[in-house]
Amino acid sequence: MGSRATDLGTVLVTGGSRGIGLALAKEFARNGHDLVLVAREEAALERAASRLAIETGVRVETRTADIADPEEVERLVRGLEDAGITVDVLVNNAGIGDHAPLVDSDPERLQRLLQLNVLGLTGLTRRLLPDMLSRGRGRILNVASLVAYFQGGPNWTTYVASKAYVLSFTRGLAIELRGTGVLETALAPGPTDTDFVSRSGVGDVRAYRWLPKASPERIAHAAYVGTMAGRTTVIPGLLNRLLAFLGELHPRGVAQAVFTLLSGSATSTTPG
DSSP: OOOOSSSOOEEEEETTTSHHHHHHHHHHHHTTOEEEEEESOHHHHHHHHHHHHHHHOOOEEEEEOOTTSHHHHHHHHHHHHHTTOOOSEEEEOOOOOOOSOGGGSOHHHHHHHHIIIIIIHHHHHHHHHHHHHHHTOEEEEEEOOGGGGSSOOTTOHHHHHHHHHHHHHHHHHHHHTTTTTEEEEEEOOOSBSSTHHHHHTOTTBHHHHHSOOBOHHHHHHHHHHHHHHTOSEEOOSHHHHHHHHHHHSSSHHHHHHHHHHHHSBTTOSSOO
16 A cells, blocks of 8 residues: 555554544654544545645545444454455544533543543454554554543543553553564643644643643654654653653652642632
């Protein structure tokens, strides 16, 4: 499928039609990798694919699928197999956020958040991993978040917990895969200049008001370099790396107090 910078050719990106997912797709394409973009909205997928094909010259396939649905994950993988497409790099980017006290959160949105951020990511990885292992090579990039380094965040408890899962899942699987030729990486970006803020209702959160926002392109470049180098974690930005270090430092109560402050509303007069 087209030219490639390395022998790791085709990259599947979930949530690849916008935001960090689209930036990651473009970064891989710029380095010669062919693409399979996966998302739920066909029109957005086709626009992204057309733009990427014109700008980078690589082959771009699209597949509409809801990664939160195990049956659609199976349909996606079987469709790729039938088309003779081998996935050399899996980018688990699809995910959603939620910001509200748990008691006020929409139960259906919480259910979808956990199904997509946790079960969907795990299920697609489990489905594509055996083929990578049989070939003795592959990369898996899971998009976590800087918030994964903290024990919990008030008012977005489920989202923070889901990203902590992604980070823990990646670290554990990276150890399992040692010596197999398949490498696992977690990307943990801080605040980013995408529409995630508006879609997830975090526009008034202090972390997104006070901390500098990185461009998706900068994050994607760091992710690409780290993934191809086989790093287990990638945290773009010095300030974000310092915050992640703080999050894992003991006593954890100090980090929790800082994160509680950052998790609150910027218009509130008291933390949280």
